[in-house]
Amino acid sequence: MTTKDGRRTPGSLEAAAMGVLWAADEAMTAAEVQEALGGGLAYNTVQTILIRLYDKGTVQRRRVGRGHAYWPTQDAATAAAAQMSAALTGRPDRTKVLQHFVGTLDESDVALLRQLLADEP
Missing domain, CATH: 1.10.1220 (Arc Repressor Mutant)
Incomplete structure (x- = not known):
């Protein structure tokens, strides 16, 4: 999911996060998604991806502690x-x-x- 110059293709992180959420049996926090993605992504990057997916209506969320747990709106x-x-x-x-x-x-x-x-x- 990278271009010839090593940059990520547009939407590749969102697609990867959705893949993690679709494979999960339950809602996941940003930290859990970050761990599942691996690759050294910063927590804030994963959190931003999940917020954007939420804003698009692609995922739903519920409050968990100080953060949120996310799950897909569609299979x-x-x-x-x-x-x-x-x-x-x-x-x-x-x-x-x-x-x-x-x-x-x-x-x-x-x-x-x-x-x-x-x-x-």
Whole structure:
């Protein structure tokens, strides 16, 4: 999740934090997320990431001591589907976007997609 010059890609820390929260069985504090992420991230960095995710509505939180515990508002599959839908919404080149996406799928994914489309009411 870094560029050629070693910088993190936009959103990579948020994605990593969400991965930790999705894998957790319960809400996690910033310190717990920091520990799970490893990589020497400062506590304040992790706390800022979690606050931004909260402000976006991606996570919820409850008061725990002097801080908060955070948990995702959606499961990983629902969040990924929402991102895919958002990538298409209002696009004038929607057909091209879908064509390029379908072109990246392997045969088993294409078969699954066909099955899912056939099963739609």
